[in-house]
Amino acid sequence: QQPVQSPQAVILREGEDAVINCSSSKALYSVHWYRQKHGEAPVFLMILLKGGEQKGHEKISASFNEKKQQSSLYLTASQLSYSGTYFCGTQSQYSGAGSYQLTFGKGTKLSVIP
């Protein structure tokens, strides 16, 4: 099942904050966040595995709720370089060695303006 991302698009001025949400109707094994710039492949940001987990790097962080059905990506003090489309990719279960395909949300287009 495709996760639901919100908002679909957001415009920020440099220095402003944003939150992007990713929700699933069922508990997830993991959530992966990516940023994709126009014409390029997605770039990995972070992975969350544990309920209640929060992690981040510098001004981009993410959380995974206790029920493991929702994740949020937090961008603080946004920079022009943050512009792009953000996707969450979810894995519904751990099925042992082999295939672990991710299902991606529709994406959130973030535009940071001066």
Place this chain on the structure above:
Amino acid sequence: GAVVSQHPSWVICKSGTSVKIECRSLDFQATTMFWYRQFPKQSLMLMATSNEGSKATYEQGVEKDKFLINHASLTLSTLTVTSAHPEDSSFYICSARDRGGIGSAFFGQGTRLTVV
């Protein structure tokens, strides 16, 4: 992070011809790789899961005879678009997960296919 290399980055071909796209994991072994297709301003849609040494698993609605996948080694998967038509024009991206498949997924650079 792990490195996945995809080649070519872009290709233009004539309608009716075939195009091969390569996906390599450069610093880890990937028993499984994934092929996605992305239309402009849309999400990544999984086409198939490529399994080393066995047949690929295709998603519903993806023609396996049109999109041939070969995963001959632990570091290389290829996608061949056969008898390409203009509607096959798209951005094709491969990905692989390290740590035996439980780590993060890393993407190749993508291949922009234009069929004229």
